Amino acid sequence: MAERGAVREGLRAYGLIAGMWVRSSMTYRTSFLVTVVGNLLLTGLDFVGILLMFSQVDTLGGWTLPEVAFLYGLSVTAFGIADLVLGSMDVLGARMRDGSFDVLLVRPVPVLAQVGADRFALRRLGRITQGLAVLGWALSAVDVEWTAAKVLLVPVMVVSGAVIFGAVFVAGAAFQIVAQDAAEVQNAFTYGGTTLLQYPPTVFGKDLVRGVTFTLPLAFVNWVPAAHVLGRPYPVALPGWTAYVSPLVAAVCCAAAGLAWRAGLRAYQSTGS
Amino acid sequence: MGAGRLYLAVAAGGFRRYATYRLATAAGVFTNTVFGVILVFTYLALWEERPGLGGYDQAQAVTYVWLGQCLFATLAIQGGGAEKELMERIRTGEIAVDLYRPADLQLWWLAGDLGRAAFQLLGRGVVPFLFGALFFPMALPTDVARWAAFTVALLLAGIVSFAIRYLVALSVFWLMDGTGVNQALMIAGIFFSGMVLPLNAFPGAFGEVVRVLPWAAQLQMPADVLMGETSVPGALAFQAGWAVVLLAAGRALQSAATRRVVVQGG
Numbered sequence: 001m002a003e004r005g006a007v008r009e010g011l012r013a014y015g016l017i018a019g020m021w022v023r024s025s026m027t028y029r030t031s032f033l034v035t036v037v038g039n040l041l042l043t044g045l046d047f048v049g050i051l052l053m054f055s056q057v058d059t060l061g062g063w064t065l066p067e068v069a070f071l072y073g074l075s076v077t078a079f080g081i082a083d084l085v086l087g088s089m090d091v092l093g094a095r096m097r098d099g100s101f102d103v104l105l106v107r108p109v110p111v112l113a114q115v116g117a118d119r120f121a122l123r124r125l126g127r128i129t130q131g132l133a134v135l136g137w138a139l140s141a142v143d144v145e146w147t148a149a150k151v152l153l154v155p156v157m158v159v160s161g162a163v164i165f166g167a168v169f170v171a172g173a174a175f176q177i178v179a180q181d182a183a184e185v186q187n188a189f190t191y192g193g194t195t196l197l198q199y200p201p202t203v204f205g206k207d208l209v210r211g212v213t214f215t216l217p218l219a220f221v222n223w224v225p226a227a228h229v230l231g232r233p234y235p236v237a238l239p240g241w242t243a244y245v246s247p248l249v250a251a252v253c254c255a256a257a258g259l260a261w262r263a264g265l266r267a268y269q270s271t272g273s
Numbered sequence: 274m275g276a277g278r279l280y281l282a283v284a285a286g287g288f289r290r291y292a293t294y295r296l297a298t299a300a301g302v303f304t305n306t307v308f309g310v311i312l313v314f315t316y317l318a319l320w321e322e323r324p325g326l327g328g329y330d331q332a333q334a335v336t337y338v339w340l341g342q343c344l345f346a347t348l349a350i351q352g353g354g355a356e357k358e359l360m361e362r363i364r365t366g367e368i369a370v371d372l373y374r375p376a377d378l379q380l381w382w383l384a385g386d387l388g389r390a391a392f393q394l395l396g397r398g399v400v401p402f403l404f405g406a407l408f409f410p411m412a413l414p415t416d417v418a419r420w421a422a423f424t425v426a427l428l429l430a431g432i433v434s435f436a437i438r439y440l441v442a443l444s445v446f447w448l449m450d451g452t453g454v455n456q457a458l459m460i461a462g463i464f465f466s467g468m469v470l471p472l473n474a475f476p477g478a479f480g481e482v483v484r485v486l487p488w489a490a491q492l493q494m495p496a497d498v499l500m501g502e503t504s505v506p507g508a509l510a511f512q513a514g515w516a517v518v519l520l521a522a523g524r525a526l527q528s529a530a531t532r533r534v535v536v537q538g539g
Contacts, residue, residue: 053315
């Protein structure tokens with residue numbers, strides 16, 4: 001019961017802080033719009049890169065452009081949501097160095113909510129918009145015999161994927177506390193993870209694919225469920241029903257990230273500055 | 274103190290400042306290596322499908338990827354070098370102090386940025402490159418002359434990269450806020466430098482255009498010099514040409530901007 005109250009309190013605090021940052025970014029409306037468009041272009045470059053590749057070939061790793069776009073749209077949208085909600089986690093290192101992290105610890109609000117909402121940036125909607133646009137095109141272009149289960153699986157993938165990426169953000173933040181700022185290591189898993197998932201699993205080495213299936217289960221963001229939707233073999237030999245376990249994987253990731261976060265907070269030592 | 278020694282000292286200062294952040298450097302090495310691995314696999318799949326794309330074989334495509342990861346921070350391809358501090362100084366007005374120094378503004382910042390680049394190359398670039406050479410087939414030359422030419426190409430690439438970012442930074446004199454131009458610099462840098470795909474694999478007329486832009490001097494030219502895919506004098510002349518044009522433009526913009534500062538401060 002107390003746990004549920006803490007969650008509600010955390011969400012409320014998150015909403016308040018995020019709302020404050022949104023209002024502040026809306027002060028300069030034109031500047032805000034320009035940065036949203038800039039964000040859209042910047043994240044769109046990845047897809048332009050894929051289009052450039054397909055201007056030279058018909059398939060990549062045996063997958064066609066609409067199929068790769070399907071992977072891309074799922075990965076970018078899921079990552080975009082996680083990035084919108086928790087993407088400010090990488091300012092954690094700076095906060096620890098200048099000592100302002102200590103202030104967050106003494107406030108009567110869950111630290112995770114404060115850190116997550118810190119510098120909440122609505123401009124990150126650019127990435128989600130771009131991901132959804134590519135996903136929309138991919139859905140209209142892929143050659144799939146849609147069933148009710150497959151249709152339902154698409155939003156489930158996006159939400160579970162966002163939660164899995166969110167867990168990676170939180171675990172990365174916990175690591176930053178222990179390592180005293182290593183935002184770039186976190187980038188390797190977050191930005192690196194979404195880049196990896198934009199390409200078909202057939203492109204990558206067997207060990208790498210196994211690693212992101214069983215160790216860091218990013219494959220459940222899109223590779224496994226998308227392979228089921230498209231009627232392609234799974235990246236590693238898994239039973240058919242595993243296409244539907246993404247929500248379960250997401251829940252396990254959350255629990256693990258939560259434990260890591262608590263351990264990180266316990267290990268925190270102020271710089272004293 | 275002679276002018277040469279002054280700028281050498283500034284460069285050494287730039288080197289040392291970045292050398293302080295050891296953990297950040299190690300983290301950067303890790304990130305560049307991870308991205309290198311992901312890119313190598315996608316490039317190998319692409320070259321599997323289209324052997325000889327852009328005139329490269331698979332080993333050359335792999336070499337190109339790791340060179341890109343090596344030079345990403347070195348040449349500040351998406352920005353984030355000396356220009357960031359310069360913009361901040363222009364915004365706050367501290368630039369006025371710099372103008373009183375008995376040193377040339379552009380050379381001062383160039384020296385500092387080259388010092389930064391030298392550190393990023395040694396601290397952050399070499400390890401991912403060696404990792405790539407160890408675990409993937411690469412096309413590296415064995416003759417010393419080629420490596421010497423590559424070193425010159427790298428230096429020129431560093432100067433062109435700085436010259437572009439210097440122009441962008443000076444725009445803050447007029448814009449007062451660097452957010453927009455920084456974003457444009459980032460997009461152009463990543464795309465036109467060939468971080469997404471080698472410029473010689475860009476198709477058609479679009480490819481022709483991107484290959485003559487100054488960004489081509491940053492990654493594409495050093496890569497082609499190293500792998501013997503272009504005539505060395507031609508490549509170096511291309512880089513030097515852009516360096517001269519862009520530095521001259523920076524100088525013109527700088528004197529226009531300084532006149533403005535005096536008027537504003539008077």
